[in-house]
Amino acid sequence: MRRWWIVAAVLLAAYIAYPYLTLYWIDQVLLTNDKEALQRLVGFPSIREQLKADLKVAVLDKAHAEAEKRPILGVFGTALAGLIAPPVIDKTVDNLVTADAVLNSEVVVEHRERNESFADFVTYAFFSAPTRFRVDLKDPEKPDSPTVTALMALTGPQWRVVGIELPPIETWHTGTTE
Secondary structure, X not given: OXXXXXXXXXXXXXXXXXXXXXXXXXXXXXXHOOHHHHHHHEOHHHHHHHHHHHHHXXXXXXXXXXXXXXXXXXXXXXXXXXXXXXXXXXXXXXXXXXXXXXXXXXXXXXXXXXXXXXXXXXXXXXXXXXXXXXXXXXXXXXXXXXXEEEEEEEEOOEEEEEEEEOOOOOHHHHOOOO
């Protein structure tokens, strides 16, 4: 009976440690510029689709809010945003949310050149459900920078980043999270 409890405790400890180990692997993949490994650990296609939808909703909501403030110009702006924003967002997300774009981003290249971990970007990392894990990230050099949340899921035997939650659009320029 005692052996069963030891096995259960070891399995529970391994389960709890596994997403943190995956974060470590992602950190190492960024530092070693390993594109294939990054693609295994991050679900870029699903993240792209989710971000496209979220950004389109945010831009159109912002346009509708402006339309309420300025009825005549706002209606025109909303219509224009509805026509122009979706293809622009699609193309931008398709270009920026790739393994190559991440590995060649300025911040990643700087950290790689200094062989400096990304651990200081993590402000929170814990389970949000038994098969979901949340990681909040913030630029440590910019205290007023908004927080970006990476969502991980246990897919099969592996933890993967499957989603990104961006801060509200209003915080992108001001750096505040009201």
